[in-house]
Amino acid sequence: MSSAISIAGLTKRFPGDVLALEDVDLEVHEGEIFGFLGPNGAGKSTTINVLLDFVRPTSGTVSVLGMNPQKEGVALRQRVGVLPDGFHVYDRLTGRQHVQFAVDSKRVEEDVDALLERVDILDAADRKAGGYSKGMKQRLVLAMALVGDPDILILDEPTTGLDPNGAREIRQIIREEAARGATVFFSSHILEQVEAVCDRVCILDEGRVVAIDTIENLRDSVDADARMTVELDAVPTPEVITAVEAVTGVTAVTASDSTLTVACDPGVKTRVLDAIEAQGVEVRDFATERTSLEDLFMTYTNHATDDELTAAETDRAAADAPTTDATTTDATGRTDASTQDATDSEDATETDAAEPSEVSR
Numbered sequence: 426m427s428s429a430i431s432i433a434g435l436t437k438r439f440p441g442d443v444l445a446l447e448d449v450d451l452e453v454h455e456g457e458i459f460g461f462l463g464p465n466g467a468g469k470s471t472t473i474n475v476l477l478d479f480v481r482p483t484s485g486t487v488s489v490l491g492m493n494p495q496k497e498g499v500a501l502r503q504r505v506g507v508l509p510d511g512f513h514v515y516d517r518l519t520g521r522q523h524v525q526f527a528v529d530s531k532r533v534e535e536d537v538d539a540l541l542e543r544v545d546i547l548d549a550a551d552r553k554a555g556g557y558s559k560g561m562k563q564r565l566v567l568a569m570a571l572v573g574d575p576d577i578l579i580l581d582e583p584t585t586g587l588d589p590n591g592a593r594e595i596r597q598i599i600r601e602e603a604a605r606g607a608t609v610f611f612s613s614h615i616l617e618q619v620e621a622v623c624d625r626v627c628i629l630d631e632g633r634v635v636a637i638d639t640i641e642n643l644r645d646s647v648d649a650d651a652r653m654t655v656e657l658d659a660v661p662t663p664e665v666i667t668a669v670e671a672v673t674g675v676t677a678v679t680a681s682d683s684t685l686t687v688a689c690d691p692g693v694k695t696r697v698l699d700a701i702e703a704q705g706v707e708v709r710d711f712a713t714e715r716t717s718l719e720d721l722f723m724t725y726t727n728h729a730t731d732d733e734l735t736a737a738e739t740d741r742a743a744a745d746a747p748t749t750d751a752t753t754t755d756a757t758g759r760t761d762a763s764t765q766d767a768t769d770s771e772d773a774t775e776t777d778a779a780e781p782s783e784v785s786r
């Protein structure tokens with residue numbers, strides 16, 4: 426399987442001795458929906474900004490679609506769709522003009538109305554984007570990212586600021602894009618969103634990769650002692666309990682009336698059921714307690730997730746809430762060069778109208 430994104434030994438130190446990323450290694454396969462998770466300040470946006478050559482690494486290498494973003498930025502931007510962190514739109518241009526701008530920049534044929542329809546803002550197409558709500562602006566920038574059927578979509582917190590319907594629509598678009606063969610790399614701190622669409626996730630914490638796997642496998646490895654409750658058709662005999670205890674991977678068995686509670690490795694569930702039935706007892710029902718997504722996240726990041734959860738709940742509840750994003754990336758990826766990281770300023774890379782490579786952060 427070839428890599429859509431390949432990151433090796435990536436370290437980014439910002440002025441003031443801020444170590445944003447430390448020796449990050451990551452491979453995202455072609456066609457994958459890949460979730461990039463981590464608490465605030467973990468380094469997600471910095472990683473994305475390096476992939477887009479908005480920020481230059483202190484050391485390490487990145488490759489996107491086999492290209493070096495620092496050297497082949499123009500060619501790469503032709504094949505990438507981006508929803509950057511802290512985007513803003515041109516207040517005086519309409520939604521339609523924004524998408525048309527992206528179409529012209531990429532020099533592709535595109536049905537602008539169809540794209541606006543796809544992100545559900547067609548009825549506001551001729552209104553100035555300055556009057557759009559936060560969620561509408563986000564949809565608009567997503568429409569611009571979708572221009573030209575990019576081979577890879579890089580989306581920084583694509584569902585933040587959207588109401589539950591909006592978030593669902595974005596997930597649907599992400600799935601559709603993957604179905605036509607695109608790779609989707611998106612960051613989020615909303616675990617449910619990630620679980621709903623991602624093939625694999627990377628959890629970043631304090632600039633370091635702490636896990637890369639499917640959510641299912643991450644859960645399995647955390648659920649070393651999953652609890653399984655099994656409803657039997659009769660009160661279990663000592664022989665049944667002994668048979669279950671004998672299953673490799675079972676650590677404890679307790680019985681209460683016709684219910685058996687089994688602490689076991691999640692991989693041995695079927696063998697537990699087989700062992701019970703081999704004793705001539707019928708299994709009426711069974712259930713396994715799984716680690717909650719919040720607990721999973723905490724296990725890997727060792728952080729209280731109150732802030733994260735509050736933020737997630739707020740995101741879900743408050744559509745179009747005002748953004749607190751501090752960055753000033755505009756809809757084309759351009760940011761205020763006055764805040765540009767010193768490390769980056771010497772690197773005047775090739776640019777095009779759509780997504781100039783200079784950026785803050």
Ligand SMILES: Nc1ncnc2c1ncn2[C@@H]1O[C@H](COP(=O)(O)OP(=O)(O)OP(=O)(O)O)[C@@H](O)[C@H]1O
Nearest residue numbers: 439443445464465466467468469470471766785786
């Ligand atoms: N331009 C910059 N100058 C100095 N420090 C920076 C800059 N950009 C990011 N950082 C620091 O790098 C670290 C990682 O930040 P980053 O924005 O990548 O995290 P994140 O995972 O995207 O967080 P969030 O979920 O809050 O958006 C933080 O400590 C942040 O303060």
